[in-house]
Amino acid sequence: MCISTMMVLSLAATLERWPLWDSEIAHLEKGMIFSDKKSLVHVVQLYNLKRNRECKVIESKGNSWVVEWKHDYNWRVQATKLKDKDFFQIRKGLKRRISISPELPLATIIEVMMEKFQFTISYKKTWHARKKAVAMAFKPAIKGFKYCHPVICIDDTHLYGKYEGKIVAATAVTAANKIIPLAFAVVDKKMIKSWGWFITLIRRRVCRDLEGVTLISDRYTTLLSVVSRIWNNPAVQPRGYHRYCLRYVCSNFNKRFGNTVAKDLVWRAGSVRQVRKFNKIIEDIYKLEKNAEWRFSRMNPIHWTLCQLVKYFDEGKIIVENASNWGHLYTSNVQRWINEHQAKANVHMLVPINRETGKYEVRTAPYGMGVVLVK
Template sequence: MVKYVRLPIVDDCSLEIMLEVLSHYPSINNVDLYLEVKPVSDQATRKRSRQGDTNVDGSVRDDTLGTQQKGNSNGWLEDEENMDDEDCEIGVGNAVAQKDSRMKKPGLTKGLRDSVSKQVIFSSSWLDERELHVGMIFIDKDELEKAVELYSNRRQREYIAYEDRLVFMCKKRKVCGWVLNAAETKSGGLEITEYTDPHTCKPVDVGADFLAGEIEGLIKAHPSLSITELSKWVKKEFGYTVSGDNMWNAKKKAITTILGDLDKSFSVLPKLMAALCSSNKMVLDWQCDAFPDPKDSSFRSVFWAFQQSVEGFSPCRPLILVDTVDLSGKYPGKMLVAAGLDAENSLFPLAFAITTQESLSADTWRWFFACIRKKVTQREGICLITSPNPDIVAVVNEPEFQWAQHRFCLRHLCFKFYDVFKNNLMTEFVYKAGSTKYISSFDDYLMKIEEMNPEARKWLDQISLHQWALAHDSDRLRFGIMTTNLIFTTYSFINKSRDLPITACILLIFDHLAELFKTRLGFLDESLKNRGEVYATHVMTKLEEYKLASRTHDVLPLDQTPERFQVTKVMQPANKKFFVHCSDRVCTCQTWQVYKYPCSHVIAVCRRLNFDHLQYVNDFYKTESFRGVYAAVFNPLPGVSDWLEASEVPRPFPPGSPPRSAVKPVTTESPRNNSAKASDANTGASGQSETRRSGRPKKPNSKYGI
C-alpha cells in the first residue's frame, strides 16, 4: 500500500511524501519517513496524487490466505487516525513543515537542502527485503541494528554486533565471511561503507520472539490457524523452515500479545468463548462470584465441550476417563479433562473445565459431572474411571449419580498407596495385582503384600475390589483400561503453557483438537481406501498374532452343540487347558471378555468350525465406526476484531478480586437445586489429594508402569 501527500513549498517545487507499507511484513511496527524534494510538473503531481488516492481507498487482497480485505483491515498495521491533505503535519528532525493558509513560503531546513543535491537511498528500502549494500543510509544506530536484525532473521543467520565500532559479523565467522561496516555521515546518519555477502554458513532456526512478531497479524486475522498451516505460510512468505516447537512457542507469544496478559485475559475470555460457540456450536457453562455491580464478577470456573466431540463420542466405547492438569502461575488452577478412547485406544477429547485452585471441591466435581450429563452425553452404562479423590467418590455415590459405574485409576491408587507406606516393592505388587486378569494371580500378590505389611493389606481391603482390580471387574466395563495418565501425556503441552493467560490455554486446546480430528480422519480414510482394514489397526495386528499362535492349539468339543470347547496348547510341558463358550463369548484366558475381541483359543475353535473369527470382534473397533468418531469438522474462528461482546455472563475479573467477603456466589446454570448454597464453602483442601502435576510427580517406581 502506497500513500502520497503533496505540499507546495516554493515556486515550481512541491514536497512529496511517499509512505510505503508492505502488508506482508507483520513485524514492522514503526516506519520512519525520509523526504526527497524534486521539481515536478503540476500535471504529473496531480496524476500521482490521484494514483495515491486510488491505492488508499481500494481493496487489499491477501493472496496467501485467499481473503478479500478492504481499506486497512489487513491485520498487519492499523492507522490510529486518517491523514487529511487539509491538515497534515510532518516532522523531519527538528523541522516541521505545515500547510496553512497563513504560511506562504516556508523555508527548507539545512539537512533537507543538503539532501536535494545528491541521490538519497531511503532507509525504508530494506523493508522490501532487498539485499543490504554499500551506500545504504540509515537515520541512526537503532535503525541500522533493526535492519541487520531483520535481514539476519529472514535468512536464518546469527550475527555478532560490535556496536562501538558499528561492525556486524556472522557468528560463525571462522567459516563464513559475512561482514557489514557502517560509518557516520556528515548529516548525522549512518552509511554502510563495507559489506561482504552472501553468508556461506548453514541456516539456523529463527527465534520465537521474532517469529511471534511475524505471525502476530496473521493470527489476529485468523486465530485458528494450526501450527502446520503457520509453518507453511512462513515457508512460503519468507522462505525459511521453522521447527514445530519453535512455531508453537511463537504462537503462544503472539496469542498472549493479542489477547492480553494474565489479568486482561479474564475479561477477554467471554468474547473468545462466544466466538467458539458461534463458530463451532460449543456448549458452555460458567461459575463466577458476583460483584456488587451485576455487570462484573470474579472468575471461578468455566466448562466447555465442542459439538464435534459430542457427536464423535457415540461410536466410542462407553468409557470416560477423567483427570486433572495443574495450571500454575499467578492464578493457580486446575484443568479438568473428560475423555473417551477411540478404536485405537487413543485419547478422544470430550469435555474440559478450568477452575481456580481454591474452588476445586465436591461442589465443583458435582457441577462438572452434571455438565457432562446434561450437555455432552446421555448414554447409559458408562464406565467412569477417575482418581480415588474423596470428593469425586462422595459425588458419584450420591443417589442422583446413577448413569455411570465408577472405577479407580490404578496409577492414582498406587500413588496414594505409596504416600502411605513408602515402599516401592509393595507398590509394585499393588500395580501387578490390579492389572492381572486372573483371580489366582491377584490373590498371590495380595498374599505377598500381607506378608510384608499386614496394615497394607488391611488398607487395600477397605477398597471395593471391582473398583481397582481388573480380575474382579465382573461386568468387564473397563475394556482393559486401567489408568487415566493418557490424559496427562496427551495434554502435556498445557504444562508448557501453564503460565500463559487462560485465553491462550483454551485457544491452544482448540488448535490441538482441530488438528487432531483432521489428522486422524485422513489416516482412517487412507486405511479404508488403501489397506481395506475392517477393524482398527492394533486389533488386526493382535488377531494376526493370535491366528499364528492358534496353529499350535488342540480343540476338543465338550458336547454335541458347537458351543463349549476345551483348548490345549501342544508342545507345552504343563499342557494347560482353556475352555471356550461361544454363545457366552467367554474364554478362561479372560482376553475375550476383557478386550472384546477373540483370543488364540477362540480363533482355534473358529477354524475347527469353519467360522469367521471376525464376527466376534466388538463393533466399537470397526474402522467405519471409528471414522465416524472424527467425521465432524472444526470451523475456523473469526478474526479477533470480529468477536462480539458476550452477554450471558458478567465480565469476569481475575480470581480473588475483590475480597470474597464482599461477594455472593452465582452460577449460570445450577447442576442441582442446592448447589449454590455451598459454593462459598469451597476450601480446596480435599482437592489436594488430586495427582501432583507441578514439576515431576513423585513416583514410587517406573517399573510397574506408573
C-alpha cells in the first residue's frame, strides 16, 4: 500500500470518528474538524458575531490556536493541528460557565441555559435572576478614593425577613480618618462566587490602576480562597495586599475558647508597636489557653499585627542608616543607575572649539572623535 493511500485511509478514519464542520452546522463542539486554520478562525469569529460577542486570541501558533470571550464569560476554544495533516481539531472543547452579572446580556443567559439544561427560560425570569447580582457604587466616593488611604475594608451581613441572602459592602477611610462607603451589593448565600464577583468589581471600578491597595476582611475559608486568587496574587496586576480585621480575629478567638481575658490580650497583641511586647503578650495568652498556640501558628503575624508593620519600617531605617554611614547617599538601585551612566560618560571628553558660536568637539576614547553643536 502506497503512502498516499495510507494517508487517505487515516483521514477517512479520522473523519468517521469526528465531525467535519460545514456551513449547515450552527454550533461548535469538542472534536470538530476544520479543513485548515483559516477556516477555523473564520467559523469561530462568525459563531460569536451572530451572538454579539467579542473574542480575543490567547495563543496563535503554527500548530495551535486558542481563543476566548473578551468580557470574562469563561468561554474558550482550543484547537490543534492534526499530525501530518493541515486539518485543525477542537481538542479541549468549549469551556463555558455562566456567572450571572449585570453586564451579561439576557440573550446569552437564555442561550447558555438552553445548551446546558435543554430548557428555555423567559426574559422575565432571566431579568429577575440577573437583577439579584446588581451592585451599587457611589461615583463621588470612587473618584475621591485616590485621595484616601490605600485601604479597603469589606464585610457582609445576613438579610432577614422576606428577602434572604447577604449584603456585602466596601468602605474606605479618608486622610481625616472618616469612613466613606464605596460600594455594596445584595448577593446570594453562596458567598464564594458572590465574593469573587464583588471583589473583581472593586478592583476594576474602584481601584483601577492603583498599585498596592490593601484589602482588610475576615479570614473565613471561602473569602481567603477568593482573595488569594483575585487580589493578593503576584500574577494579578496591579498588585494588591490582604490583611485581617483585628476585631474579627479577636471575635473568632473568643468563639473558639470562650475566654474574654485572653480575647482582650489578643487585641493588645495586635495593637502594640513593639515586637518585644507582642511576644510577651502572646506568652501570656498561651498560659491561659494552651491550644491557642496551634491557632496562632496558622496566622502569619504580618497579616494581623501592627508591630510587624512597624518592624518593617524599623528594619528599613537601620538599612538606610548603615548605608549612610558608609557614605552611600542613594539606594542601591539608584546608585547602580548612576554608576552605569557615569561609566559611559567617562569615555567622553568635551573640548571647546568656539565658545561664542557654541561649537565643541566631543572626543570618545575608544571610538575616535566627532564634532557636535551644543546649545
